Amino acid sequence: MSLDVAIAPPHPGRWRRLLGSDYFILLISALYFLALAPFIPGFATPENLRNLLANSLPLLVVAAGQTVVLIAGGIDLSVTAIMAATSVQGALVMQRMPNHGLLATVTGVAAMLGIGAVVGGGNGMAITRLRMPPFIVTLTAMMFFSGFAVWVTQSQKINGLPEDFNNLGGKLPFTLAASLLAVGLLGWLLRRSLFGAWLYAVGHNPRTARVSGVPVDGVLVGAYVLSGLGAALASVLLTGQGETGDPVLGRYLLLDVIGASVIGGASFFGGRGNVLSTAAGVLFIKLIDNSLGLLGSSHFTIMMVKGCLILAAALADSLRHRLVAAN
């Protein structure tokens, strides 16, 4: 009965094509900016835009990692907990090397990235080897590492970090370089590499991927490792920005991370999403944050608005899925 639909070539209407386009959200962001710029004082100033960019980069890094997991058909709720845990652990490592500025920075960053990769790998192993649902695995990882970060520091912030380290997150050129390098590499992996092609295949249909010789488990573990690395790098940037190891770093960020990916077109059904679209999603979310903040809205009002917008994006995703799916 649905055979006619299945054979008919896809004929998306103009609005539908726009809805599915990678540039849709970029267009919306631009319209939003242009519409509000005249009415919000200080919105369209160079300082504010610079500020907006600085705030967007850490989110971009962690959301890009999340996108990788979403493409594989999973979800990683543990990213903000990884950020908090790596923030305090990295700070503790660097605190012990007070007179070794550059070396301390390198060691600290390496430790943070290492922890991110290991936790991500652990998530991936639990999901593939023990066949546990990603939601449960990463939710429990989130609980554990959120608690761990506070426990380790007795809820204290850790100050006195090397200046080189603080510059990474605090000075925009450094932040920009580190973020773009990481995200660019990720984008290359997704678009050009064998891993990327396998990742999309696993997200589309893990059974077909397996029959076709794709090492499905390895690809999935790799996806969670990348997500953990993304979270760790975001932690490096934010820790440097705040110049403190913060046990509750990124506590409000999870919504933004998943929201940015989904607004950017990654699908909870797997197989969809890319770094550029996620960047557009990040921009959109940060624009809302920034504009509502300038208008003096409270954090909670902003949360309400963003909640509605992410729901709308998820709805669009689901609609799009239903429109294109033959049955």
Place this chain on the structure above:
Amino acid sequence: MIEFQGVAKSYDGIRALGPISFALRPGTILGLIGENGAGKSTLMNLLAATVQPDAGQMLLGGQRYAPREPGAALNQGVALIHQELNLFPNLSIAENLFLTRFPRHWCPPFIQRHALQAEARELLAEVGLDLDPGTLVEQLSPGESQLVEIARALGAAPRLILFDEATTSLGTREAERLFQLVEKLRQQGISMIYVSHTLADVRRLCDDLVVLRDGLVVGQGPVAEFSLPRMISLMVGRQLDQLYPTRTGEPQTDLVLEVRGISQPGVMRNISFQLRRGEILGLAGLLGAGRSELARVLFGLERPSSGEIRLDGIPLPPGQVRQRIQRGMAFLTEDRRTDGLCLNASLTDNLGLVVLPQYASGNTGRIDRTSLQGAITTVREAVRLSAKAADRQPARTLSGGNQQKVVLGKWLLARPRVLILDEPTRGIDVGAKFEIYRLIQAVADQGAGVLLISSEMEELLGLCDRILVLSRGEITDTLARDEFDQSRILRSALAHTLTA
């Protein structure tokens, strides 16, 4: 009891059944036999109202019978016992029995628990099951579940019960219990239609027989008039037409695949065979004979409990799909939608999936898209994929035939030495079938060994150099091309049931 008058049903313009006319006498059991695809299931689905006829009419007890939905069929006294068990394993027996008609108190949401238990007990007694109605169905054996399903049907006070391959999941003793129940129901005056591949059972249970072939009734009458050989010849009796391309090559002498003593408890026992280069080896058997399971073991998707598989004389370790692909094995699965294609991925991505590693740089993993695209374009032409299909088009939007060509194409790109095909022409039209046959022959002519699983006897006879027959997980016969004989194949496929 039930009468068919010129009933016909087509799916997408392809006739599945009819027009057929026959009648079932009240209080008797009618056996319905035929090959896979002969129209038995369609007939059952018409009676159970999961599909509607295109032409003709059915009479139930002299009244016009035209239910619009399964619930209506049940209300008019027609109950279908499915081939696969259709119970909710997570619910109790009683809940399964009364799912659609719980005895209720005056206020609707409350269920009369006591009445439920009592009525459930009564129904269970009727099918001879001495179990607590509160038992979860998942704790039951297949035979007990089957009886519960019959009890559920009896709860609707049926006049006609349809059994569709009711014994496939049952052991001998459980089947015996079922037969006794069927006998008892007949004495109560309930009419039944009994569909089965197990011809000995049909002879034993049924009063009358209807033989279907290609959707038409090719034989009917009292079961006493049908010997087993006559049943078989009626089921298969047709000539091969010119649907098959002429074979140019022939099998070579050197072996490419050797299978020695593969066993998997309850699924297959001591399977051994050899496949030559350039040979098309058919694997015949009924549904559930273990053919697809064998294919999955050969390809490393399942592990056998014992046995050895050699490719080019070198053993293949169990359960290593990637290694098998690297060494030249390819596997077109039975259901292209679940594990043959990425339906939402583009045609190009689907075609390239298997050979990606060959086009990736060893150091960076960078895929050489240009070369890959070139190879994909070549194979697109080789499998004669519809020119209308765009490279970026999702596989989902293609017709069944083109989808199958994509799956075949992705394996051809890997230049297989052994190609395993599981029902390669299922659900695709005649034109695409011919092209797939041509491709299969071409692969063999280029020196690969082909293992072809098919439920279409014609296809096996038309394409293969040799045919193995599988029955309940064992090879019961091997036929060389000059020995090909439909009756013999069917007899061997039924080997276990004929001797039972």
